[in-house]
Amino acid sequence: MNRFTYTRPGDMAAAVREVAAEPAARIIAGGTNLVDLMKYNVERPARLVDITRLPGLDTIEPTPSGGIRIGALVTNSAVAYDERIGRRYPLLASAILAGASPQLRNAASTGGNLLQRTRCYYFYDPGTGCNKRKPGSGCPAKAGLNRIHAILGTSEHCIATHPSDMCVGLAALEATVRATGSNGDRTIPFEDFHRLPGDHPEIDTTLAHDEIITAVDLPPEDFSAHHTYLKLRDRLSYAFALVSVAAALELDGDRIKTARFALGGVAHKPWRDAMAEQSLRDRPASTDSFAQAADIALTDAKGYGHNDFKISLARQAIVRALAQAAAGTPQSQTDKRIR
Numbered sequence: 001m002n003r004f005t006y007t008r009p010g011d012m013a014a015a016v017r018e019v020a021a022e023p024a025a026r027i028i029a030g031g032t033n034l035v036d037l038m039k040y041n042v043e044r045p046a047r048l049v050d051i052t053r054l055p056g057l058d059t060i061e062p063t064p065s066g067g068i069r070i071g072a073l074v075t076n077s078a079v080a081y082d083e084r085i086g087r088r089y090p091l092l093a094s095a096i097l098a099g100a101s102p103q104l105r106n107a108a109s110t111g112g113n114l115l116q117r118t119r120c121y122y123f124y125d126p127g128t129g130c131n132k133r134k135p136g137s138g139c140p141a142k143a144g145l146n147r148i149h150a151i152l153g154t155s156e157h158c159i160a161t162h163p164s165d166m167c168v169g170l171a172a173l174e175a176t177v178r179a180t181g182s183n184g185d186r187t188i189p190f191e192d193f194h195r196l197p198g199d200h201p202e203i204d205t206t207l208a209h210d211e212i213i214t215a216v217d218l219p220p221e222d223f224s225a226h227h228t229y230l231k232l233r234d235r236l237s238y239a240f241a242l243v244s245v246a247a248a249l250e251l252d253g254d255r256i257k258t259a260r261f262a263l264g265g266v267a268h269k270p271w272r273d274a275m276a277e278q279s280l281r282d283r284p285a286s287t288d289s290f291a292q293a294a295d296i297a298l299t300d301a302k303g304y305g306h307n308d309f310k311i312s313l314a315r316q317a318i319v320r321a322l323a324q325a326a327a328g329t330p331q332s333q334t335d336k337r338i339r
Contacts, residue, residue, distance in 0.1 A: 007050065
């Protein structure tokens, strides 16, 4: 671990100044991902800016539009077990409870969850090349061990996946990220927050260096009756998704009025396909409809050898998740057996 300076500003303006003044500065809150990366010498910040004492970032409160605002410092556990979240946004609570362990959820923050980095083996190993860690050094995952890697939205420079469960739920709910920086406050639609690797896989989000996440807003739409978060992984606890699906439906009888589904474990960001979702509108909530939507969503899917299985796995997961949501029988995160 490299030497670094540590500051704990008392207000947001001071925190923004601290980050803006040092290109190698990093924000720290729960530290559940950043500290690990520092131990591996993957992240080498010159300055840590601790925002855990900043006021106003640790609350869950209503928004003027009728939604819910989750402060950036609210822990994952606090979100998952909040009565309002459980009643109005059970999809988000389920996604959070599918991830990590209780100990980590007690420390991990909402803002930090959005910024966590890939778990690609090569990214975590400074002894290998990795365009995400060191641009221009190559992507050994493409011809190497790539079982956990992406099948959608990849580039010649990177096939890493985004690791978050919470973010897949937020993508399906069409949340909004609130941030502040040297140029003031702004809101970022969740679909625009994370980015695909393209020519710059080292850049994970559209957040500017001097911007700090302040909150995540959930819209007023209610998908509490027909939702699920289905996570497929190598073991039933404390494992990242091979494929996950956050599904949310609005039904009129047995027909679909609105459909949203986001995939995790398959791309550099939580993955949605507007055409696939649109194909479900005004269709019966049937296996045939769900299979057609899955085929559309996976039209451009590409495996790299070890992860070829993810394409068929994702197709089955989409169909199963949409069926669970339509039936109003969401996947249990306590009894994780898939029914």
